[in-house]
Amino acid sequence: MKIALSGYGKMGKTIEKIALGRGHEIVLKISENIEEYNLSEAEIVIDFSIPTVALKNITTCFQNKLPVVSGTTGWLKDYEKAVQVCNEENSGFIYASNFSIGVNLFFELNEKLAKMMDGFKDYSVEIEEIHHTQKLDAPSGTAISLAQQIINNSSKDGWELDKAKENEIPIYAKRIENVPGTHRVSYNSEVDSIEIKHTAHSREGFALGAVIAAEWLFNKKGVYTMKDVLSGLS
Secondary structure, X not given: OEEEEEOOOHHHXXXXXXXXXOOOEEEEXXXXXXXXXXXXXXXXXXXXXXXXXXXXXXXXXXXXXXXEEEOOOOOHHHHHHHHHHHHHOXXXXXXXXXXXXXXXXXXXXXXXXXXXXXXXXXXXXXXXXEEOOOOOOOOOHHHHHHHHHHHHOOOOOOXXXXXXXXXXXXXXXXXXXXXXXXXXXXXXXXXXXEEEEEEOOOOHHHHHHHHHHHHHHOOOOEEEOHHHHHHHHO
């Protein structure tokens, strides 16, 4: 594949390394203003940019008939607009708050555990996420995805950062130097605790998942998720 990278920070550089190692070509490295670039050589775009330009960059790619794999977080209020443009332009799109294969397996566990725990009202649930100090958004997109899964599979009706009301899920966000990403979901009662946890050891897992998603999306039309990618791999 001929890949354009939208965003060339630490994740973009790691994706470049993984993609080259899998035999792909990086034809473009896009900074904030995508309109300054000629997209004609690219066949697919992997977007790890910043929230303020994500929608513009993604929809511009669709308008140039380029499918997009996006892992940018903090812009999801505009997600439905991106989906609309993708469908209008008959392009392809995968968005994920986290492309790590391990995290997406963790999502599956979280969903199943939420269903199991919903009937046991003695347990309260909370989410903790830890990331490096350069991460701009809090809580992380992954933590929000975990919370939304619990809400969809339980009687919980929302989440809040740090302080949550009785029927909401508290999310605690910590920023520590050189931590790629840790997420923990815990259910606590007076007598015991149950928890599931995912710890990333490097950015390579996120980058590999994004490249695998791009390989899966290549030559497809429509809007997909990492569940679709995983089902295609299994």
